[in-house]
Amino acid sequence: MTFRLFVLATALMAGCAPAIASMTISGTRVVFPGTEREVIVRTNNKGKLPALVQVWVDDGNTNANLNQVKVPFLVTPPVFRVEPGKGQSVRMIYNGMTLPEDRESVFWFNMLEIPPKANDDGTGQKLELAFRTRIKIFYRPSAIEKSNSEFEKNKLQWEAVNDDQQGLGIKVTNVTPYYFSFDSINVMYQGRKIALDIDMVAPASSRVFYPKNKLSGTEKISSLEYRLINDYGASNGKKLNWSAGKGFIANNN
Structure with missing residues (x-):
């Protein structure tokens, strides 16, 4: 019986130096102006293999049920494949959820890179690392948008x-x-x-x-x-x- 272990990582794991994330996000944060309907988040595959990617937005609680979390943004496509050396633009769309107009609100953009199927090493065990990258989303309402x-x-x-x-x-x-x-x-x-x-x-x-x-x-x-x-x-x-x-x-x- 084949035993397959999935590990979720946000950085290099100790003892697994050869395993690095291929997918990157352009920028370290997203500032979403209150006057805009949507913004584009650019992702890139800097690896040598195709990558299957899932993206979503949460409210900062990494343990919450994603089906129950209420967030003001939709991301599309939510799942996509990126060829080596290529990129994929993700649309982040404001869904109209009421947010404070006198201050910023913060959320998180998540990108999960799902690894290709690991080759069997003959032992019946496989280690597959799924890397998750998170960056902050700052919703900046129109009343304060002209400054930062x-x-x-x-x-x-x-x-x-x-x-x-x-x-x-x-x-x-x-x-x-x-x-x-x-x-x-x-x-x-x-x-x-x-x-x-x-x-x-x-x-x-x-x-x-x-x-x-x-x-x-x-x-x-x-x-x-x-x-x-x-x-x-x-x-x-x-x-x-x-x-x-x-x-x-x-x-x-």
Whole structure:
């Protein structure tokens, strides 16, 4: 009896260096303007074999039943074959679902590359790797469409906080209607650059980010540097100096 093992991966798996995804997506994010009915997402097969691909949109919950998830976009074709060195354009169509008009909404575009049938190695066992790639979709309503988060970054509010359990953290308050995606946040702490665990900060909300190893004492901070990911997937940075009496102050040098 043949035993076939399917593994879902979003990156290279340890011990499986020869196995790499052939399918790629042009761009690292999709910005969907509220004035548009649809946008095009381009996929490409950079491998040497044909690829069977499935695409869909979810709300960020990877464990949800796709038949029950309510999302504002349809993608077509949902399943397609791409020859080596060729590409396939996917139409992402807004279905009219009501979304907030005063702030961005975020969803996820998923691409699953289904591998060709593995050759039997004589043992009766086969390892087949199915690679899934996910990128963010930012729905930007028409009321805020003419700007983006890159131009609003100076409105972010930064604060050093101490938590009894987690120690020193950096609180980021986002008063804008945009999502902010960080590439990195580093604090200078007693002359050392300390990286923080980061995530997105949603519109009109706050997040506190902590280093992997617990720290304490806001007075030991001298500055903070952060890098944001813009609409095109590039990152740009800014430095903030720390003052015990005034908090974080922008460094314009």
